[in-house]
Structure formats: structure tokens, C-alpha cells
Amino acid sequence: MDLHPRLTGPVVTRPDAPRIKEAAKLSKRSWRTKAGRFLVEGPQALREALVRHGELRPAPATLPSHEDSPQLVPAGAILDVWATAEAADRNEDLLDAARTAGVRIRQATAEVLGTLTDTVASQGVVAVVERLDVPLTDVVNRDARLIVVLSQVRDPGNAGTVLRVADAAGADAVVVTSSSVDLYNPKTVRSTAGSLFHVPVVTGVGLPEVAELARARGLQVLAADAHPPAHDLHAPWDTGLDMSRPTAWVFGNEAWGLPEADRAECDAAVAIPLYGRAESLNLASAASICIYESARTIHL
Numbered sequence: 001m002d003l004h005p006r007l008t009g010p011v012v013t014r015p016d017a018p019r020i021k022e023a024a025k026l027s028k029r030s031w032r033t034k035a036g037r038f039l040v041e042g043p044q045a046l047r048e049a050l051v052r053h054g055e056l057r058p059a060p061a062t063l064p065s066h067e068d069s070p071q072l073v074p075a076g077a078i079l080d081v082w083a084t085a086e087a088a089d090r091n092e093d094l095l096d097a098a099r100t101a102g103v104r105i106r107q108a109t110a111e112v113l114g115t116l117t118d119t120v121a122s123q124g125v126v127a128v129v130e131r132l133d134v135p136l137t138d139v140v141n142r143d144a145r146l147i148v149v150l151s152q153v154r155d156p157g158n159a160g161t162v163l164r165v166a167d168a169a170g171a172d173a174v175v176v177t178s179s180s181v182d183l184y185n186p187k188t189v190r191s192t193a194g195s196l197f198h199v200p201v202v203t204g205v206g207l208p209e210v211a212e213l214a215r216a217r218g219l220q221v222l223a224a225d226a227h228p229p230a231h232d233l234h235a236p237w238d239t240g241l242d243m244s245r246p247t248a249w250v251f252g253n254e255a256w257g258l259p260e261a262d263r264a265e266c267d268a269a270v271a272i273p274l275y276g277r278a279e280s281l282n283l284a285s286a287a288s289i290c291i292y293e294s295a296r297t298i299h300l
Contacts, residue, residue: 004085006095007107012082015115019080020108023128024115029182036131037079038184039116042123043091048194049129050094052076054101073130076197080128082108082116087124094125118186131184132201139173139200140213140248145298147214147248148291149175151207151262153283155254156181160191161284162251162291167195169295175202175210207250211265214248221248223266224290225258226280230271233293241268244297249290254283 003009012020025031026039040049056074073079081098083105088095098105105125116126140147148166153159159181166174176183183189183203189196211221220242231241250266252258263269272281272289281289 001109002085004088004107006092007083007085007088008104009107012106012108012112015112017112020082020112020115023080023126026128027116027118027186029185032131032182032184036073037128038131038189039186040127040129040189041117041119041125041186042190043087043094043125045189045192045194045196046081046125046127047094047097048197049076049078049127050097050101050103052132052197053078053103075130075134076132077130078103078127079130081105082113082126084108084110084113084124086110091125119190132196133203134173134200136175136202136205136210136213139202140175140210140217140219142217144172144217144219145246146171146291146294147173147175147210147219148287149177149207149210149248149250150180151177151250151258152253153180153251155283156185156187157191158254158283159183159185160188160193160196162287163188163192163199163201164195165284165288165291167192167199169291170299171199171291171295173200173202175205177207177210178204179206207262207265210248211250215267219246219248220268221250221266222290223250223252223258223263223269224272224286225252225263225269226271227257227269228271230269233270233272233290236270241270243293247294249287249294251283251287251290 001011003011032038113122113126148171163174214221231239236243
């Protein structure tokens with residue numbers, strides 16, 4: 001197979017190539033946690049990852065290689081990238097962005113990349129990236145105005161969509177509790193559409209810890225919960241709720257919402273009024289409405 005003029009060779013043609021085998025292990029949560037790395041698939045997500053990589057210090061050219069100790073690799077660093085020749089032809093701007101960020105893209109066959117993805121048809125671009133987690137105390141501080149918290153959220157698509165909404169609304173951070181889906185699940189990463197690289201994220205913490213710190217830093221902790229008693233999101237002042245305050249929104253499980261124990265960690269529950277005949281809203285829709293209600297008071 002001929003080498004694409006803008007990709008790095010030799011062309012990887014075997015799924016059992018050592019670096020491909022190591023990357024394939026990242027399809028499992030246990031290995032992602034152990035390695036501190038995850039897979040990014042598709043041109044759009046890689047574009048955003050490249051911007052983040054290009055902002056790292058030290059300069060990308062001096063970053064440790066894939067084999068080096070995880071403790072030496074900065075969060076968000078791109079460690080490996082593979083692309084097919086066809087994907088390279090379709091995404092010349094991506095190759096330019098990679099060169100600007102100091103990242104080499106190696107050429108691989110579609111068969112090889114198929115072993116790294118869980119989609120029916122691979123987009124022809126896959127990268128290995130260092131996890132992006134930051135400590136809770138870095139983001140829940142007195143400057144924070146809007147924090148989004150996912151507690152016992154199990155659906156990867158919902159988690160990724162809520163993170164994308166939080167990014168669009170200018171949230172200060174997204175916190176994914178230890179009882180929720182893995183933020184670095186490939187489906188979650190795809191669902192963020194690149195927003196994972198824009199918003200500070202915290203993982204592996206408990207809701208009580210988040211709520212306690214948020215209150216200590218001056219944020220109110222609101223549960224999005226339709227079960228009474230709950231404040232009306234569209235008439236909060238009538239029920240004594242001040243939506244202009246810095247807020248940590250807590251969203252629960254897709255099927256059963258927030259358990260009583262989680263709701264008890266919050267200062268108040270807020271319900272979205274339903275004016276039509278729908279029984280309820282799904283998690284991502286409800287979260288979007290609540291997040292933007294807070295964002296409106298922040299950005300006006």
C-alpha cells in the first residue's frame with residue numbers, strides 16, 4: 001500500500017501491531033482508568049483535541065511519547081493518531097491543524113482502525129489522548145457561576161449531550177460523579193462533539209462532596225426533579241427561589257431521576273412545567289432547559 005504524502009509511515013496494516021493492540025485495550029473502562037487515556041474518534045473531535053494539545057506547555061514537540069510514564073504526560077495530550085488515506089483526502093484542514101500542533105498522524109488501513117472503534121462504519125481517524133480530569137477544588141470556587149453535576153446518569157449519549165449543552169451555555173465545569181457512566185466511554189466522547197476539550201471536567205467524586213464544597217463556595221445546589229415539592233422553573237421568585245445566584249445544577253438518572261438521598265443533598269428541587277400532554281422530558285432536554293435558565297441570568 002502506498003503511503004499518503006501527508007501522513008507518516010510506515011503504513012500500519014496489521015491489527016496486532018503493538019501500538020494498535022495497546023490502544024484497543026482502551027475500549028474497556030478498567031483499562032482506560034488504569035492507563036489514564038482514552039480513544040477519540042472522528043475528524044471533528046480530533047480537531048478540538050488538537051487545539052487543546054497545541055495549547056499545552058511544554059511545547060508539543062517535547063511532550064513524552066506513548067510509552068512514557070503517565071505522570072509525565074499533560075492532561076489532554078495527544079499520544080497517537082492514525083488515519084486512513086481516504087480520511088486524509090477528505091480532511092486536509094485536519095492535517096494542517098495536526099502539523100500546527102506538532103502532532104504526526106500515522107497512516108493505517110480501515111481494517112486496523114475498525115479494531116479501535118465501536119461504530120458500524122469508522123470515520124477513518126482515531127487518536128489516543130490523555131485524560132482531562134481536574135480536581136474538584138480547581139473548578140468549584142468563588143469565581144464559579146454555573147456548575148453542572150451528573151449523578152447516577154448511566155446513558156453515555158445523555159451524558160455527552162449534557163456536557164455539550166454545558167459548553168454551549170458557558171458553564172464553568174461539568175462534574176460526573178463516581179456513580180455515573182464513564183465520561184471517557186467512546187459513545188460519551190462522540191456525543192460531546194468535541195466539547196469535552198472545552199469544559200473543565202471532574203470525575204470520580206461523590207455528590208455529598210460536591211454539594212458541600214459548592215455551598216461553601218457560595219453556590220446554591222439545585223436538583224432538577226419533577227416530584228413535589230419543587231419550585232416552578234418558570235416562576236421561581238413566586239416560590240422564594242433566586243435563579244440569579246451562582247448555581248450547581250444536579251441531574252439524575254434517566255429512568256428514575258434523583259433518589260431521595262441525592263435530593264436531600266440539594267438545597268431545593270426545581271421542576272420544569274409541562275404545558276402540553278407529554279408525560280415528561282428526557283434527561284438531555286430537561287438539563288438543557290435548566291442550564292440555559294441559569295446561563296440567561298449570568299450572561300444578560
